[in-house]
Amino acid sequence: MKISGAYxxxxxxxxxxxxxxxxxxxxxxxPGAERLxxxxxxEYQMKLRMSIASISGxxxxxxxxxxxxxxxxxxxxxEGTGKIGFVRGDGLLRIAAEDSGSNVTYEGDVQVGGxxxxxxxxxxxxxxxxxIKRFFDKFAEAAASA
Amino acid sequence: xxxxxxxxxxxATLKEALAQVSSGAKPLAGGMSLVPxxxxxxxxxxxxxxLGRIPELNYIRKEGSELRIGAMTTHYxxxxxxxxxxxxxxxxxTAGRIGDVQVRNVGTxxxxxxxxxxxxDYPAALLALGASLKLVSTGGERVLAAAQFFxxxxxxxxxPGELIAEVRVPxxxxxxxxxxxxxxxxxxxALVGIAARLVRAGxxxxxxxxxxxxxxxxAYRASEVERLLAAGKPTREAALHxxxxxxxxxxxxxxxxxxxxxxSVYAARAIELAWSRTE
Numbered sequence: 001m002k003i004s005g006a007y008x009x010x011x012x013x014x015x016x017x018x019x020x021x022x023x024x025x026x027x028x029x030x031p032g033a034e035r036l037x038x039x040x041x042x043e044y045q046m047k048l049r050m051s052i053a054s055i056s057g058x059x060x061x062x063x064x065x066x067x068x069x070x071x072x073x074x075x076x077x078x079e080g081t082g083k084i085g086f087v088r089g090d091g092l093l094r095i096a097a098e099d100s101g102s103n104v105t106y107e108g109d110v111q112v113g114g115x116x117x118x119x120x121x122x123x124x125x126x127x128x129x130x131x132i133k134r135f136f137d138k139f140a141e142a143a144a145s146a
Numbered sequence: 147x148x149x150x151x152x153x154x155x156x157x158a159t160l161k162e163a164l165a166q167v168s169s170g171a172k173p174l175a176g177g178m179s180l181v182p183x184x185x186x187x188x189x190x191x192x193x194x195x196x197l198g199r200i201p202e203l204n205y206i207r208k209e210g211s212e213l214r215i216g217a218m219t220t221h222y223x224x225x226x227x228x229x230x231x232x233x234x235x236x237x238x239x240t241a242g243r244i245g246d247v248q249v250r251n252v253g254t255x256x257x258x259x260x261x262x263x264x265x266x267d268y269p270a271a272l273l274a275l276g277a278s279l280k281l282v283s284t285g286g287e288r289v290l291a292a293a294q295f296f297x298x299x300x301x302x303x304x305x306p307g308e309l310i311a312e313v314r315v316p317x318x319x320x321x322x323x324x325x326x327x328x329x330x331x332x333x334x335x336a337l338v339g340i341a342a343r344l345v346r347a348g349x350x351x352x353x354x355x356x357x358x359x360x361x362x363x364x365a366y367r368a369s370e371v372e373r374l375l376a377a378g379k380p381t382r383e384a385a386l387h388x389x390x391x392x393x394x395x396x397x398x399x400x401x402x403x404x405x406x407x408x409x410s411v412y413a414a415r416a417i418e419l420a421w422s423r424t425e
Contacts, residue, residue: 053261053300054172054180055188084188115186122335122397123299126264126363129393130299 001110003091003128007136010101011143017071017095019143020104026063029138030078031131036063048080052127055116057084071095085114106132149184156196160203160282160311163195168284168307171195175218175257178249203256203311206230213237215313217256222247224255234315235423236323236341240271243327245334256310259295262302262364263335264395269296269365270341271325272313274357280312287311299363321345322424326416327360328408330399336360337400338408340388340416344375346424351375354417361409362392371413381421385413 009016019025023044027036034047042065049058061080068074073094080087091108110128117124155171157163167173172191174180175198183189197203203218206227213234215224224230224241231238244250244258244267258266259279271277272292280289281304295303304310327339341357354375359365370391374384388409396402 053183053263054191055183056190057188115188119183119186119188122265122330122333122399125396126299130301130363133298 001112001124001128002108003089003110003125003132004105004107005129005132006103006105007133007140008098008101008103009136009140009143012100013095013097013102014071016102016104016143017074019139020076020093020095021065021068021074025139025142028142029135031134031138032059042066042068046078046080050082055084055120057082057116059087061087067092085112085116087112104136147185147187149181150187150190152184152191153193154196155194156199158199158201160200160309163197163200164282164284164307164309166193166195167309173197173260173309175260176220176253178245178253178257179261179263180257197256197309208233208317211317212314213317215255215315217259217310217312218254219256221245221250221253221255221258225250233317234275236271236275236318236325236343237268237315239323240267240325240341243267243325243329243339249334255313259313260302260304260310262296262300264299264362264364265330265335265337265339265360266365267325267327267336267339267359270336270339270357270359272315272357273365273367274323274341274343274355275315275318276355277313277315279310280314281305281308282311283308289314293367296364301364318343320425322420322422324416324419324423326412326419328412338405338412340409340412342413342416342420344417344420344424346421350378351421356388356413356416358388358392358409358413361389361394361405363395366392368413375417381417382410382414385410385417388413 032048032050037045039045044063046061059080059082064077066075078089089110091106094105171193174194174196203216205216221241221244277292323343325341327336339359343355345352354372356368370387371384389406394402
């Protein structure tokens with residue numbers, strides 16, 4: 001499933017670029033993230049508890065930052081596996097200066113499999129979008145107070 | 147499949163149920179969404195409180211200019227109620243289009259509203275009607291407009307420990323209403339669902355309220371369409387604005403483009419049908 005979108009941040013481009021890769025920020029802002037531990041350069045192990053509608057489940061996964069092009073773009077790869085299914089997301093984030101802030105555009109591919117995908121087909125798109133929006137909302141809030 | 151084991155209780159009063167919910171138990175209404183996901187083991191609540199044996203949550207009555215409907219009233223009870231048919235036909239028509247007869251016999255209005263599925267039928271009607279919800283917890287009660295209740299996909303203003311006790315809908319006097327939907331054949335969920343409520347002013351539309359479900363991340367009021375209709379624009383022209391400003395859903399049943407088209411066609415149908423029912 002292809003996803004794309006944009007989000008405006010009232011942060012300078014350089015700061016947005018740095019914070020979007022900051023593990024403490026990622027752990028704080030990813031919906032359901034419980035912990036994020038560094039396992040290598042730009043690579044982290046993640047524990048996540050997803051909870052939506054009445055569905056809930058634990059995921060163990062990895063987050064990787066790749067293809068870094070300082071202050072302009074990088075790739076974020078997120079993988080998670082749990083009893084209720086698996087999720088894999090691979091997206092390119094572009095950060096552009098805009099007025100006093102910056103504009104983040106993302107484009108990527110999300111794959112969801114297992115039981116959640118089998119029964120939740122009609123909801124994958126709408127819930128993925130919601131999770132991404134939640135991430136950015138929380139990110140903008142946390143960045144403003146950081 | 148068989149769900150993971152859980153504790154179950156079925157209190158006879160709301161007070162007992164609230165005490166259990168406030169200590170972390172998961173409320174069970176009709177179970178039309180919760181039980182299947184428990185069987186698939188997508189959810190494994192440790193304790194369920196069945197609200198189905200609480201008589202004070204199951205009623206339909208008229209109070210002043212409102213219909214008050216207990217949260218555990220089933221879709222079938224609403225669909226078949228003479229009071230609902232006479233005073234708020236839109237809600238009855240909407241209830242009658244939910245899922246299939248088995249679901250309508252067991253599923254409840256409170257359960258559906260609390261679940262907040264983005265393709266559920268009631269939210270469109272509740273928004274078009276300007277309904278409100280009475281929410282209760284051990285700490286007290288509050289009344290919230292439906293427009294303030296549905297926050298996002300599967301996300302509502304319900305706090306932990308809080309339950310919907312009652313749905314309140316204003317009595318429709320003289321308005322023409324209609325709910326039309328295109329149901330996904332297997333699930334019965336709305337690919338597009340449009341609830342329209344029109345008030346006639348002479349030979350034209352005086353005011354319009356249009357609720358939309360199944361199209362965006364949550365149900366919404368199509369305020370641009372309402373404005374155009376009240377300004378005298380032709381129905382089909384106004385209906386083209388039904389998805390204005392909305393990030394339209396896309397899934398394997400309907401792409402965003404197809405859904406956008408369906409929404410304008412169904413909006414026009416709902417408006418025409420509601421108009422034909424105005425007095």
